[in-house]
Amino acid sequence: xxxxxxxxxxxxxxxDFVALDHVSLQIPKGAFVTLLGPSGCGxxxxxxxxxxxxxxxxxxVLVDGKRMNGLxxxxxxxxxxxxxxxxxxxxxxxxxxxxxxKLKKAPKEEKDRKVAEMLEMFNLQGxxxxxxxxxxxxxxxxxxxxxxxxxxxxxxxxxxxxxxLDARLRLEMREEIRRIQTETGVTTVFVTHDQEEAMSITxxxxxxxxxxxxxxxxxxxxxxxxxxxxxxxxxGNPPINFFRLDVCGGTxxxxxxxxLRVHGAADGPVLVGIRPEAWRLGQGLRTAAEAxxxxxxxxxxxxxxxxxxxxxxxxITAGGAAGDxxxxxxxxxxxxxxxxxxxxxxxxxxxx
Ligand code: ATP
Numbered sequence: 001x002x003x004x005x006x007x008x009x010x011x012x013x014x015x016d017f018v019a020l021d022h023v024s025l026q027i028p029k030g031a032f033v034t035l036l037g038p039s040g041c042g043x044x045x046x047x048x049x050x051x052x053x054x055x056x057x058x059x060x061v062l063v064d065g066k067r068m069n070g071l072x073x074x075x076x077x078x079x080x081x082x083x084x085x086x087x088x089x090x091x092x093x094x095x096x097x098x099x100x101x102k103l104k105k106a107p108k109e110e111k112d113r114k115v116a117e118m119l120e121m122f123n124l125q126g127x128x129x130x131x132x133x134x135x136x137x138x139x140x141x142x143x144x145x146x147x148x149x150x151x152x153x154x155x156x157x158x159x160x161x162x163x164x165l166d167a168r169l170r171l172e173m174r175e176e177i178r179r180i181q182t183e184t185g186v187t188t189v190f191v192t193h194d195q196e197e198a199m200s201i202t203x204x205x206x207x208x209x210x211x212x213x214x215x216x217x218x219x220x221x222x223x224x225x226x227x228x229x230x231x232x233x234x235x236g237n238p239p240i241n242f243f244r245l246d247v248c249g250g251t252x253x254x255x256x257x258x259x260l261r262v263h264g265a266a267d268g269p270v271l272v273g274i275r276p277e278a279w280r281l282g283q284g285l286r287t288a289a290e291a292x293x294x295x296x297x298x299x300x301x302x303x304x305x306x307x308x309x310x311x312x313x314x315x316i317t318a319g320g321a322a323g324d325x326x327x328x329x330x331x332x333x334x335x336x337x338x339x340x341x342x343x344x345x346x347x348x349x350x351x352x
Contacts, residue, residue: 003062004029004187005050005155010059012045012211019045020056021211027204029064032181032188034198037208038234043191046208047157050189051080063154079148080157086144087132093119093143094128100151118146121180138169145177149184156181156188162197174201195235199223207231224333229343232273232336238313243272243306244340247348252337254306258285260330262337265348271338276300278334279312285328292320301326 003026012020019042027033035043048054049061052073061068068076079100087096095102097118098111106114119125122142132140141161148156158177162170178201181188192198198205199219206216215227226232232240245252247267251259254272262270279301290309291302294316301312301320312328320326332350339346 002028004031004064005189006060006062007046007049008060008062010046010049010056010061012042012049012054012056019211020049022059023211023213024059025206025213025216027187027189029187030185031204032178032190032202033204033206034202035189035191035206035208036195036198036234037193037214039193041208042211043193043208044159045211047080047159047189047191050155051078051157052076053080077151077154078157079151079153080159081144081148081161082159087140087147089132091131092128093124093130093132093135096132096143097128097147097150099147104151114150118150121149121183122146122176136169137165138173141165141173142176145180149180149186153186156186158188158190160191160193162192170197177201196237199235207234209234226273226336226345228345229271229273229338232338232345236275238276238300238311240273240275240336241305241308241310242338243274243308243310245270245272245306247337255285255287260332260335261351263349263351265337265346269340270346270348271340271343273336273338274310274330275334276311276313278331279310279314279328280331281314281318281327282329283327284330287326287328289320289322289324289326291322292324 005027007023007025010020010023023046035046037043049056052071055069094115097115101111101114115128119128124139124142127139162173165173174197190202203218204216205219205222207214209230215222215231222231223235247262247265247270250261252262252272253259287303289301289303293300298316299314299318301314303310335350337346337348337350338344
């Protein structure tokens with residue numbers, strides 16, 4: 001992979017608190033990447049190192065092979081769009097979008113042409129004379145992104161740009177950002193703590209926890225192949241269930257009459273992660289449903305397994321109610337084995 005953006009062992013501290021802990025990552029030119037992780041894991045801090053609003057104590061930040069450390073934001077072509085749109089309230093849409101061009105003393109003809117291009121791209125035609133307070137939240141966010149894009153940035157940084165919008169608008173804007181990114185091809189880094197948003201919008205996810213990158217790869221791969229317990233637990237709704245069990249002679253006993261074969265794990269305690277959609281009706285585990293919840297086109301069945309609560313997502317046609325006997329089998333590709341102490345994924349293959 002040719003890195004366009006590169007972090008090499010970046011450390012950022014606030015007094016004794018380590019907000020970025022030796023972060024190394026690479027992002028290719030033209031990619032659309034999401035920084036994902038729980039609140040406080042360092043997503044915004046990472047973006048700020050890229051935009052130049054903050055400087056790391058250690059390590060290098062490179063764009064297109066050039067070291068960015070020490071360069072102030074205005075010398076980097078990497079505008080940051082925040083969740084608060086930060087438009088100039090006393091300026092019209094035209095003036096807001098063309099602000100960066102005005103600073104560059106671009107001629108009026110160029111400003112008119114580029115603003116018109118942006119208005120069309122963002123479906124804002126006819127709104128150029130309005131002030132921000134005369135626009136909806138979604139329109140204001142479009143203007144904010146247009147203002148960043150009009151200067152043809154090297155990198156577009158979007159920090160939770162959709163979090164002030166209602167659910168429907170969020171979905172609409174998400175599709176629009178994806179479309180515009182594809183059209184312009186601008187390398188984009190998008191911050192969110194919403195896993196569904198990250199899974200649906202981007203080419204790659206960088207999942208962080210307490211200042212440490214946990215895994216970087218395309219969304220489906222991260223879902224199907226989590227690097228550790230944290231990644232497996234962060235992605236998925238309803239979430240994966242974990243069971244503390246033992247490997248014994250190449251098998252894991254989930255219940256008296258139901259076991260899984262495991263290749264490549266030594267005998268001893270393990271943490272088994274089972275995604276709810278791994279279960280289906282079939283010969284295997286005999287149990288009783290403790291709760292059955294209708295979820296639109298599928299059923300969420302809760303039952304007990306190895307002393308823990310387990311969830312299965314089943315086809316709506318399965319029917320049933322709390323207390324009903326149910327027999328379930330597993331899709332082994334959605335079952336993962338982790339080290340119970342460190343949470344690292346073990347290189348073990350589960351066979352049905
Ligand atoms: P959120 O999703 O809530 O926006 P985040 O992942 O973007 O979270 P950051 O804003 O990067 O998290 O913050 C990472 C950690 O660094 C947090 O624990 C935060 O309290 C701390 N932090 C951030 N900025 C400062 C600062 N200027 N001074 C001290 N601590 C800070």
